[in-house]
Amino acid sequence: MDVNERCQSLPVIHTQKVEWSKGENKDNVITLSYPIYNDEVKAWIDTFYSLDIADTDYIKNTEKLKFKQIPDLTRDETLTRITAIIRAERFCDGTIAEALENGVLEELGVHLHEVAK
Template sequence: MTYEPDAPRYRSETDKPVHHLTVANARGEAMGYLWANDEDDAAGWCLRPAGDRAGFDQGLKWSAKLDEAKARGLVPTAALAALVRGSDPRCVSHIDPGSLTAAPSLTALTQLAHIVTAADDRRLLAQLDRENADAWRQLREGLAALTDEDRDVQWSKGGEQPDGTRQMSYPLHSRRLERVVRALPAVGAVTPAYLWQDNPPPTVPLDGRMSPADAVRAATAVVRGERFSDGTIARAAKDGLIDAVAESLCSWYATEVAGTHDDP
């Protein structure tokens, strides 16, 4: 068996200034940035974590195009120029041709990519199910019924069992807490439109108040996070995050939806 040598690629890191281009979707919203530095022969894709899954998928395609440019022997900034010429605004993503600019470092570009915009908030709020009145009732009533005992989640007894097997400890959510947690995806607050694994874990604001869009972000991170790490929901219940999320969402629904017609 013979092995082909690794395909040539630009370096993925640089500590020097970078030139970058904005890659946008059909609505003109930034999905990420293509960047380059000739001195270090470096170039790559910088995802906007505040964006959605499409930014991740499109980033793979743009990264592949950078690999093709490297294989053709183009220096990084020449690769950016070639990608601009080949970009088609009719595609899922395209390069904003007038967006070429410079950042003092790759770190600075990464910080730019983490800025949340009003368009990001609107996209997440659009995921909420305005029509599922029963799910919103479950969330509202479930929140009202929560007790301090529900918020202080206990764990099962782990270790060796009577039959000789060993069992991992796991959180024992009360029925009232489960009611609230189940209502979150039902109202649309748990969504693939938020890249929760690419963002910092949610925290409770100092004043306990959370914007509706941030509530969607937190709900997604908590509910999806429980699949990967037992106790994520328990911590969110104990530190007040579940309450802040549910209160924000219920307030949004009461103002934006229920207030426009008779409450079910």
């Protein structure tokens, strides 16, 4: 399967509301709230990585395209943006949740299908 076919295999994840845990302070240990992703979101992330389409140099590449709008992105630039969103979620801070709720992940997914034809 070539890269375009693998990109086409990534399902478009539709905008959704993400549930957040409640932060708490218990025994002087503060737990901040964090997003709770459902099975669809977890499977989508796993699929993204299993298709081997993540941009391994996304940090450098993100800087190059920070001012580009989604309709102007190439296939590889779209993969860079998706990778950056997923990888930014290192501390359960809600980067993926924000991209789901504001529709960016859905828009990137639709665009990826268009540019990977």
